Amino acid sequence: MAGWLFCCWTPLWIVLFLLSNVSADPSSSSKYTLHQTRANFEDAMQRCSPGVLTTIATQQEVDDILKLIIDSVPLQENFTFWVGLKKAKNQCVVLSQPLKGFRWTENSSEESQVSRWAQQPAETCTGVLCAALMGKFDGSTVSWGLIPVTCKSSYHFICKLKNRPTDVCQHPSIPETRFLTLDSDNSSLVQVECWSTVRLNLLCSGRPAMWRTLDGLPVNFSTACLKCSNGFQKDAFGSCVDVDECANPDGSPCRRSCVNTEGSYRCVCSDADGEQHDEDSPPCQDQVTVEDSGALSGILIPVLIAVAALVVLVVVVAVTVKCCLMRRSKKRAIKAAEKMAMKSKQEKDSFQTANEKTAT
Template sequence: MELWMGFYLVSFLNIARCVPESSYTVHLNKLSFEKAQNYCKPGSFLTNIPNEKEMAKILKTIWDENSKTDTSFWIGLKKDKGICVEQHLTLKGFHWTVDNSTQSDFKTWKVEPPVTCAILRCGLLSVEYSHSGAKSNGFMDTTCRNEHAFICKRNIQLECPRPEILSSHDMIEPKNDPYTREIVCRSGARFNLTCSKDLVWTVAGNENVDISQLCLECNKGYRRDASGNCADVDECKESKPCEHECQNTEGSYKCLHSYNGNDINEPPQPPTTTLKNRGNSVQTQPTSPPDDVRTNETVLHIDESAGDISNIVVPAIIALLIFIVLLVIVAAIVKGCLRRRSIKLARRKAEAVALNGSSSMEKVNEKEET
């Protein structure tokens, strides 16, 4: 019997270690009670304070926020209309909004709430600061329309969905923290994810990165940084690819040359050899550099302009239009000449018929045929 009891006790302790502790977030932006409630949702709620242990965690969270000015924080404590304040109760007739519970081991009120049944009231946690940390002054109540900083508590009953990461990767899940993951991509890149209060996975330190893209490769010359963004790789620093000076560019690099103190972009002049002929005249000719001397290095990613096609098309169109206009003019001239000729011939025929009769007409016709 004792053996079985020991086994159950060990099992219970193992389960207890795997149950995540409640986590709190302190928000210094001031909102009304209702807006603060909605801000915490869906993964959190305005915190309850069931005991001294939870109070200590909350005070530590407030201190870690490094805020020494805000002394009043909304908590999930509320008294509805029609419910009377009862001074003998621990929560004085208030209840925790997360579960409507009225239980709490923390019994300190900084100011006793006024006895009323008709007014809606909401609860605050009052704190003060010393050189060593934050200290609680107890609960207070006020109208729910006032604006204060507030404290959200993680809803451990709601779980973040599994992160969706494209491409092959490994996912490391800490046993005691269901709200963090470590992603190890095939490339070796590692990213830490955290689950937000809205139950959304984000990269720690950069909430705007699409986590599904983390393990996808960037374009050539780029690599993902710790925040998950594709950043330019400085090849000049990492691999020293150039013999002389290296210039990093966006997504690539360039190798530059230095020619005996001349401008870095000025090509070297080939050496010359002086020759003498029989007439004592001097003649020079360039000599080729030795094979073991490098006069050029490859420059990567040099874009060559292919030329503007409009320089060819536009003149061709203009020439075609001029040719068409000339054809029209020539056709008009020919047509006019033919018309004048036909008019003259008709006029001659008419004159011949009128003066000489048909015989003259025949001569005219014979003349035309010749």
């Protein structure tokens, strides 16, 4: 009886064991996405969040990645994609190891069943290096290999997302939302436009995955679209931050000095001891009176000087004109006297001539 039970149950346990191994295969629960936009290594890692830059540590992963490339890359075209392989600054290149001293960014592992390098990295223990998948698809086969490159290079990239509940964010439900727009290149990024004109960028990231602002803080859906209190405004991370009214490009709201405060501002003046007073307080009013008097004096004195100069100018002009007129009158009188004298002489000469003719 026991032997019969053993013979019946043994195959069943073997089948269950194999099924458990299949379901535990990391690649079996992975989803790969190929991004055609270019980015440096760090940006590519962030755009893959909450997933990771793909690993190619098993033959199954290699087959899945190459199939994705065949379906996406045009014929006879070279390709280069970021994968999640990196050497830190304090790590050394070891040419005898499959990954040459590089590690997978997903789990910091140096293990790999597949090792194919199109270009060997230079032996070094300084500097940061990243690895990219380079190759070409000729229509029937894909030739490929890893190359060491600087992490600041710009390539397309391949992401891997585990199909686990903790890796996927639920569709965000935010009150007072007008539009929710999914980023066309990064499915983990959502742009939120609220009826209150507030705009937010939310990123699905972290473990467990949840919607966060760009600075990594979890989003409070109940307040995300609410307006801030007076004197505050939303920043790019969705947080209410103080508005600096004193830095208004249209001009200061104060006649004197402006001091920004949390949610508001103060208009102040400073006395001789450096102590600040509200702009409408008596010390500030006294300073305004004194300053206004000084300003009036500063305006009045130049005006008086200008008036005095004008009067002097008028007098000078009048005197000059009078002198000219007197000189002209004198000349006319002299000319008239000369004409009269000449006329008298002519008459006298005529009289004498007449007398001489009579005597003759």
